[in-house]
Amino acid sequence: MTETLLAPLAPKMTPTSTPFWAALGEGRVVLQQCDGCEAWVFYPRPRCPHCLSPALSWKPVSGRATLTTWTHCPRPTAPPFTGLAPQTLAVVTLEEGVRMSTFLLETAGRTLELGMALSPRFVPTEDGTATLLAFAPA
Numbered sequence: 001m002t003e004t005l006l007a008p009l010a011p012k013m014t015p016t017s018t019p020f021w022a023a024l025g026e027g028r029v030v031l032q033q034c035d036g037c038e039a040w041v042f043y044p045r046p047r048c049p050h051c052l053s054p055a056l057s058w059k060p061v062s063g064r065a066t067l068t069t070w071t072h073c074p075r076p077t078a079p080p081f082t083g084l085a086p087q088t089l090a091v092v093t094l095e096e097g098v099r100m101s102t103f104l105l106e107t108a109g110r111t112l113e114l115g116m117a118l119s120p121r122f123v124p125t126e127d128g129t130a131t132l133l134a135f136a137p138a
C-alpha cells in the first residue's frame, strides 16, 4: 500500500551524501561499504569509521530492516510537521547491520514489536527536491 504523503522538509545534501539521496529518488536504497574492511557505513561519510579508509563504494541493498525502537508522537515534533502528527519515530536496523533514524508509516491497526520486519517506503518532499526513507511493517 502506498500512502500519499509528502515530507515538509528536504535534507541538506552534501557531495558525500548525494548518492544516497539520489538513489532514494529512484526508489532504491544504497549504502556505503568499505572496500578495505567490508564494513557497511551509515550515515554517508568520506572515510570508513572502522578502518579510516577513504575507499568507500555505494552498493544497492534491499532496504529490509527490523524495528529497533520507536516512539509515538501525538504532537508535531516541529512546526513544519504539524500536518503529519501523530508520527511514529523509529530507529531501525537494516539487514546490513547499520541503524538509521526514520519514521514509520502504515501502522494503523498494527501492533509494533521490537525486531518486527519492516520494508522501505519512499516519501517525496513537498518541494520535490528529495525523497526521504521511511519504513512500514513488512
Ligand SMILES: [Zn+2]
Residues within 6 Å of the ligand: 034, 035, 036, 037, 038, 039, 048, 049, 050, 051, 052, 053
Ligand atoms: Zn573499513
